[in-house]
Amino acid sequence: GAVVSQHPSWVICKSGTSVKIECRSLDFQATTMFWYRQFPKQSLMLMATSNEGSKATYEQGVEKDKFLINHASLTLSTLTVTSAHPEDSSFYICSATGQGESSPLHFGNGTRLTVT
Amino acid sequence: GQNIDQPTEMTATEGAIVQINCTYQTSGFNGLFWYQQHAGEAPTFLSYNVLDGLEEKGRFSSFLSRSKGYSYLLLKELQMKDSASYLCAVTDSNYQLIWGAGTKLIIKP
Numbered sequence: 001g002a003v004v005s006q007h008p009s010w011v012i013c014k015s016g017t018s019v020k021i022e023c024r025s026l027d028f029q030a031t032t033m034f035w036y037r038q039f040p041k042q043s044l045m046l047m048a049t050s051n052e053g054s055k056a057t058y059e060q061g062v063e064k065d066k067f068l069i070n071h072a073s074l075t076l077s078t079l080t081v082t083s084a085h086p087e088d089s090s091f092y093i094c095s096a097t098g099q100g101e102s103s104p105l106h107f108g109n110g111t112r113l114t115v116t
Numbered sequence: 117g118q119n120i121d122q123p124t125e126m127t128a129t130e131g132a133i134v135q136i137n138c139t140y141q142t143s144g145f146n147g148l149f150w151y152q153q154h155a156g157e158a159p160t161f162l163s164y165n166v167l168d169g170l171e172e173k174g175r176f177s178s179f180l181s182r183s184k185g186y187s188y189l190l191l192k193e194l195q196m197k198d199s200a201s202y203l204c205a206v207t208d209s210n211y212q213l214i215w216g217a218g219t220k221l222i223i224k225p
Contacts, residue, residue, distance in 0.1 A: 044215050104164055107158035107161075112156075
């Protein structure tokens, strides 16, 4: 089945530093990737939609200058949390779709970010 | 506005059957997904319904009624490992995915 790899699984960083999270589709071409964050006991919150070769579309309230998304190829998208602060600590999850607009999402395993 | 409702929490007994309901009001409909999410992990795909009726896949079945804006996920022969959150998500007319808040299912021995 379709596999999405997300790296790293967890990261601890100091306030003010930047953290990059990678999301790769291993066995299919993902023209669209999605980035979510999830707070404890809450549902997924879509941050942005990333299309290969174009700028990401950010959801309302998500700072595009803080959460930099790059989707340079059909198999890789990255999320960079710039100048991280403790309130950015969260569970970040990427997902990707295969062919067809109604294809199910395939999720990465998520990245737990802790900013100290 | 767009809205998806599902119960916040349910409890069931190991070996029993449980039905998790999901109702939706969205601008258009292009399919409904159910995902399972264990605590601290990413969601995993369970089922996809686009036509009315019941889709069976092993111990899990999913039902859809588009006219009623209603779906349910049926879990049979419950196992302790089924303890998780179950997320209902609907694709609207623009193929945007709208997520429910999830139902936390607690399985007791």
